[in-house]
Amino acid sequence: MRYELVCGIETHIELATKTKIFCNCTTQFGGDPNTHCCPVCTGQPGSLPILNKKVVEYAVRAGLAVHCKINNISHMDRKNYVYPDLPKAYQISQYDEPICEHGYIELDSGKRIGITRIHIEEDAGKLVHENGYTYIDYNRGGVPLIEIVSEPDISSPEEAKEYAEKLQLIMRYVGISDCKMQEGSMRCDVNVSLREAGTKEFGTRTETKNINSLNYIQKAMYAEIERQTDILEEGGTIVQQTMRYDDVSDSVSPMREKENSDDYRYFPDPDIIRFEVSQDKVDKIQASLPELPFDKLKRYINELELPEATSKLIFKYRRVAEFFEEATSEGASVKNASNLITGTIYANMNTEEDKELFKVLISAKQFALLVKLLDDKKINFKMAQSTLQQMLESGKSAEEFIKAEDLAGISDEDLTKLCKEAIAANPKAVEDIKAGKDRAINSMFGYIMKQTKGKADVKKAEAIIRDLISKI
Structure with missing residues (x-):
């Protein structure tokens, strides 16, 4: 049975602001573990977040660059889940009022990959697994992100790579991020499902998380397509899961059951008021785009x-x-x-x-x-x-x-004299040229360039040599 791919990509891009999204901690990459954090970005009781205006501006720049509609009124939500990389047990993100909606990226083929939304959120900390222990570095926690969510319009791993590559280049051009995948400032979550060719109903999707290379996007997709195809052809059922790609074995494996939006229990963050981006501000940002x-x-x-x-x-x-x-x-x-x-x-x-x-x-x-x-x-x-x-x-x-x-160059008179010398010094080359062996003229060029220390005009020398030989 022949299956066709349905794919959408969620791209997380760290914004190039100097400070984090809700506090004054630096966003600089690296540093000793847990030295770029404070009570706000680690969610300590009594601390209050203050939204960084530059984050909103960069999100609008990103949206305009990919033809999105900008929502003038927006707000932040709490996305509730319990993982150790988020100490306050929720992430501040956006749900029903994202900052940007309904854009697209155009592929070389002319096909447009729709962009559902771009929303603002904070990054989580980093888990480091060593020697049977798990360590937590909160330096990355609170670094501002935008998440760019595509429509499920991608039909091949090659289209997926091209989409991500074009998105990366556009975001770099408008100056919101360096998009260095090797440093985690751009990461892709790839949603893959298969359906019988010719049908319209989507299959069950899996999400391969945090792919940090354009080439790995393709490889991970091929591995997941093969895995799902094998299951379906054996009469099995695809389980909605979050997957991990291993570049060493070139394989994907399940991490956990995939959550739905209901599992996150979104609600408006009570500590951050709704905010407005005026149309005048949007127009100024539009005019500032390169x-x-x-x-x-x-x-x-x-x-x-x-x-x-x-x-x-x-x-x-x-x-x-x-x-x-x-x-x-x-x-x-x-x-x-x-x-x-x-x-x-x-x-x-x-x-x-x-x-x-x-x-x-x-x-x-x-x-x-x-x-x-x-x-x-x-x-x-x-x-x-x-x-x-x-x-x-x-x-x-x-x-x-x-x-x-x-x-100073070489005068026409001096160049003609050198061409005559070159002809006299290369009688065999002259005969070869007369016989139609054009490459023989190169030996004469060598003589002329040596005498002029590379200053002669080769095209002019060639015309003179051919004219002189035609008269012999």
């Missing part, structure tokens, strides 16, 4: 006429894109600027995080001045690359490394 990444990608391809492959290497890193655009606004050509960025600059960056941070010692203006020398054919590409490498290592400008004689 160009969104996939709009930028389309502009690079359609307006700048940058090759799609090159565009994708630049647009996905916000700081790189800003550097590139500032350089081109200073007069650098799109082609040479993009080639030097994706070639020489990227060669100095070993990881995706290096490109995301894009910490370079030179300014976009310094870079543009170098590119313009290349654009004006005052230097060739090889010299531009070597000069840029020295600039990146020192932070100095191009004029520190390019001498006046390097900018």
Whole structure:
């Protein structure tokens, strides 16, 4: 029997505020256990939470970036459950009045994955299991989160990965989070169910919790699809459960029975009053949003006429894109600027995080001045690359490394003389070229570049050589 997948994803994103959602404790990652907490974020009797305004603003930014409707009036709820990572035995979250609703992410195929809601909540502490004991670190407790809940519109593990990847890039672009999955600032809970092909009724879903890698989203889904398929084909019944993915064994296993909203006994938090986000405030946040990444990608391809492959290497890193655009606004050509960025600059960056941070010692203006020398054919590409490498290592400008004689270029008269010498020194190459073996001309280029220390215009030299040989 053939089954089809129905999948929705709940994505938790830690917001890049300096302090926690209801207190002044730092949100900085790391630190000794239980040093970034206080009576408020550990729920001590008599302590009162105060909602961080920046959290609300960041939630609105996130919602607008994924085409959500913003609810001007909202409130916080208590979500009741008893786990040791939440010492007060409830989590402050949102239930029936989330801050954002009804958005979408568009996939490359044009398919839209609906977003049901985005709501604000606090993170829980971290349980550390070692040597048969469980330790609790409350540093993460109270760190502000948004939870982005998709519609069950995802039909394959590949779509799930693309959805999460696009969501991650958009949230980074609008500046609400670094979305580092390896540090837990973005985590995905993947809901998977199967149904007979052609039917509309949903199957029983399971939820694989806290997946912290885009690749693991796919792997966990494939493992869970296989597990559910085996059960159904053997005539069994899927149990609604919370699952754990183990990347070592590439398998999923049950953690506990899956709760429903009724189990949490939501009710409005009596310590936090309802809050309003005025339409004027929403409009100001909308106006402050940068160009969104996939709009930028389309502009690079359609307006700048940058090759799609090159565009994708630049647009996905916000700081790189800003550097590139500032350089081109200073007069650098799109082609040479993009080639030097994706070639020489990227060669100095070993990881995706290096490109995301894009910490370079030179300014976009310094870079543009170098590119313009290349654009004006005052230097060739090889010299531009070597000069840029020295600039990146020192932070100095191009004029520190390019001498006046390097900018003089080669006159047409001198270049013609060198081409004649190259022809005279390579009689066999001349015969090969006449016989249609075009690669033979490379030996002549080698002679000319050596004599000019790499300053000759190769295209101009080729035209002169071919013209001279045609007359022999």
